[in-house]
Amino acid sequence: MANDGSILTAADLAGNGVHGDDPDARGKFGVFGGRYVPEALIPALDEVAAVYAKAKADDGFLREYDHLLRTYAGRPTTLTDVPRFSEQAGGARVVLKREDLTHTGAHKINNVIGQALLTKRLGKKRVIAETGAGQHGVATATAAALLGLECVIYMGAVDCERQALNVARMKLLGATVVPVHNGSQTLKDAINEAFRDWVTNVDTTHYLFGTVAGPHPFPEIVRDFARIIGVEARRQMLELTGRLPDAVCAAVGGGSNAIGIFHAFLGDEDVRLHGYEAAGHGLTSGEHALTLTAGSIGVLHGSRTYVLQDDEGQTIESHSISAGLDYPGVGPEHAWLKDSGRATYHGVTDDQAMAAFSLLARTEGIIPAIESAHALAGALELGRELGPEATILVNLSGRGDKDMGTAMKYFNL
Amino acid sequence: MTTLQTVFAKAKADNRAALVGYLPAGFPSKDGAIAAATALVEAGCDVIEIGLPYSDPLMDGPTIQDAVHRSLTNGTRIADVMRTVEGVAATGAATLVMTYWNPIDRYGAERFARDLAAAGGVGTITPDLTPEESAEWLEASAGAGIDTVFLVAPSSTEARIQAVADCCTGFVYAASLMGVTGARETVNVAAEDLVKRTRAHTDLPICVGLGVGTGAQAAEVASYADGVIVGSAFIRRMLDAPDEAAGRASIGELAREMAQAVRTRA
Numbered sequence: 001m002a003n004d005g006s007i008l009t010a011a012d013l014a015g016n017g018v019h020g021d022d023p024d025a026r027g028k029f030g031v032f033g034g035r036y037v038p039e040a041l042i043p044a045l046d047e048v049a050a051v052y053a054k055a056k057a058d059d060g061f062l063r064e065y066d067h068l069l070r071t072y073a074g075r076p077t078t079l080t081d082v083p084r085f086s087e088q089a090g091g092a093r094v095v096l097k098r099e100d101l102t103h104t105g106a107h108k109i110n111n112v113i114g115q116a117l118l119t120k121r122l123g124k125k126r127v128i129a130e131t132g133a134g135q136h137g138v139a140t141a142t143a144a145a146l147l148g149l150e151c152v153i154y155m156g157a158v159d160c161e162r163q164a165l166n167v168a169r170m171k172l173l174g175a176t177v178v179p180v181h182n183g184s185q186t187l188k189d190a191i192n193e194a195f196r197d198w199v200t201n202v203d204t205t206h207y208l209f210g211t212v213a214g215p216h217p218f219p220e221i222v223r224d225f226a227r228i229i230g231v232e233a234r235r236q237m238l239e240l241t242g243r244l245p246d247a248v249c250a251a252v253g254g255g256s257n258a259i260g261i262f263h264a265f266l267g268d269e270d271v272r273l274h275g276y277e278a279a280g281h282g283l284t285s286g287e288h289a290l291t292l293t294a295g296s297i298g299v300l301h302g303s304r305t306y307v308l309q310d311d312e313g314q315t316i317e318s319h320s321i322s323a324g325l326d327y328p329g330v331g332p333e334h335a336w337l338k339d340s341g342r343a344t345y346h347g348v349t350d351d352q353a354m355a356a357f358s359l360l361a362r363t364e365g366i367i368p369a370i371e372s373a374h375a376l377a378g379a380l381e382l383g384r385e386l387g388p389e390a391t392i393l394v395n396l397s398g399r400g401d402k403d404m405g406t407a408m409k410y411f412n413l
Numbered sequence: 414m415t416t417l418q419t420v421f422a423k424a425k426a427d428n429r430a431a432l433v434g435y436l437p438a439g440f441p442s443k444d445g446a447i448a449a450a451t452a453l454v455e456a457g458c459d460v461i462e463i464g465l466p467y468s469d470p471l472m473d474g475p476t477i478q479d480a481v482h483r484s485l486t487n488g489t490r491i492a493d494v495m496r497t498v499e500g501v502a503a504t505g506a507a508t509l510v511m512t513y514w515n516p517i518d519r520y521g522a523e524r525f526a527r528d529l530a531a532a533g534g535v536g537t538i539t540p541d542l543t544p545e546e547s548a549e550w551l552e553a554s555a556g557a558g559i560d561t562v563f564l565v566a567p568s569s570t571e572a573r574i575q576a577v578a579d580c581c582t583g584f585v586y587a588a589s590l591m592g593v594t595g596a597r598e599t600v601n602v603a604a605e606d607l608v609k610r611t612r613a614h615t616d617l618p619i620c621v622g623l624g625v626g627t628g629a630q631a632a633e634v635a636s637y638a639d640g641v642i643v644g645s646a647f648i649r650r651m652l653d654a655p656d657e658a659a660g661r662a663s664i665g666e667l668a669r670e671m672a673q674a675v676r677t678r679a
Binding site: 035040188202298 | 467468469470471472474475478482485490491514515516517518519520540541542543545546563564565566567568569570573577588591592593
């Protein structure tokens with residue numbers, strides 16, 4: 001595909017075989033992942049896996065996906081040097097991967113276009129999705145509108161209220177938004193409700209899962225569709241700096257933007273991979289989303305992974321100022337990267353993230369998503385540790401327009 | 414202790430289906446759950462499933478979600494579930510625990526199986542545990558001498574039905590429809606076909622659940638299945654009752670109607 005100017009090849013899309021990091025036949029990354037779902041869903045998951053395996057080896061599919069990424073999503077996204085921001089990072093050279101410049105303003109578009117195309121290959125006409133802050137919901141509604149699919153978005157009733165603007169965007173894009181009043185009325189309950197819809201309507205419906213969590217094959221598919229971030233960034237870093245970065249930083253909620261940028265670097269053993277989870281009001285406050293750094297191994301939403309849970313396996317509600325990181329589970333591949341030591345994960349508090357949010361706006365004229373601000377805060381600390389010789393690549397996974405309400409309140413604007 | 418094997422052998426000898434009732438522990442209260450299950454047994458339920466309340470019940474419809482949420486709000490813990498099992502088993506009914514996998518995983522599979530057996534429980538139903546992930550639980554259950562029950566669904570292929578049936582020792586749970594728990598207007602026609610397909614893979618009893626809420630439906634299911642499972646219809650009546658006593662009376666009435674129906678096999 002490279003000879004016709006495309007940015008994607010089959011190897012780019014999926015596991016490149018370099019690191020042997022695809023899940024096994026049961027969907028396991030080491031002990032993590034797998035399938036813990038009602039038996040009724042197994043045939044549907046098998047079908048998705050089979051159709052996806054065929055699609056990723058099909059030149060026609062890759063060509064169509066590639067075309068939409070370039071002409072609709074705005075890929076490739078650029079790298080941006082941020083020298084004034086870098087001064088606060090111990091002088092280390094910080095480079096941003098600008099996923100905020102994609103259509104809809106966040107990396108989520110990469111996954112939804114891929115899965116919407118897959119939906120057509122599945123012969124299905126309806127997609128459902130969960131959303132927390134509304135970003136995945138908006139992205140899904142966008143892809144559904146583009147490809148003429150019926151779209152239903154499940155969103156916690158509390159989140160619907162907090163993110164009224166995104167609810168309006170989804171409606172404008174032709175989606176039906178269903179407020180979920182069960183449980184904590186947030187993202188995890190929206191996922192439960194989407195699974196209930198799926199098991200009921202599986203003949204006509206694809207569950208367009210929004211992150212690298214959930215039952216196999218979702219962690220693999222969502223990763224592959226997010227993988228373009230790191231594939232581009234690795235190439236671009238070599239062009240820009242003549243070498244690979246010393247470290248790659250990304251925010252981790254469910255973990256799709258992080259796995260997307262990490263994955264192309266897994267085989268580069270000298271490149272440190274750092275994921276930043278939301279520490280909310282701090283570990284000791286109990287109000288955080290530190291799934292990898294403070295959680296324990298369990299099963300949530302169909303997958304074995306790290307979970308915030310009590311001593312009897314009941315899910316504990318998470319907290320973060322950033323709705324996109326406010327999730328008590330995490331993708332199983334991150335759990336595996338943590339345990340294997342290939343990636344390390346840290347906490348960033350609400351206050352640290354908001355300081356980095358403000359700093360990037362003032363020093364570089366870029367307002368990041370609060371999710372991405374967690375990675376920026378991590379890079380500031382890491383830069384001070386690594387020193388001025390270091391180069392740090394940060395995934396700026398989304399733009400901050402959606403966060404202005406939160407910012408106005410936080411900064412008294 | 415009454416085993417599942419005794420229950421189904423007896424039902425078969427009587428040429429009827431067994432009646433299986435589901436209630437979550439801790440609902441409407443910790444003691445109220447034992448009293449309610451006892452009312453079901455007195456009205457003719459042969460087997461009781463005690464639900465272990467879980468924060469993320471993704472295969473349950475609104476009725477069971479509501480009851481489970483109230484139970485967790487009441488502070489129900491696994492020790493309470495075991496006490497409930499003990500209380501219900503004392504009535505002479507075969508008593509199972511129905512639970513999502515994570516609470517067992519967290520508690521420890523071996524410990525859970527041992528504690529359940531000690532409480533007089535005869536086995537578990539695990540709706541989100543797939544055959545692929547079942548090895549640890551099968552071993553722990555066998556070690557403690559309790560039965561395992563897994564689910565087949567209308568979408569299951571023959572190979573999946575075989576794999577699921579191979580994991581079961583007590584009975585096979587046939588989900589009547591593609592969907593979540595909750596009473597429906599009619600029992601899906603897919604249920605009879607699923608039972609027929611499952612029989613080709615196992616000699617174990619096959620019980621049908623999801624969507625059974627009336628005596629007429631119970632009689633219909635009893636004509637082709639070895640057991641009829643009823644949950645949401647009981648819980649709905651308890652949620653609608655003005656107090657626990659009225660709730661018990663109401664579910665007793667429905668259970669009597671169902672117990673009659675499984676003997677009619679319409």
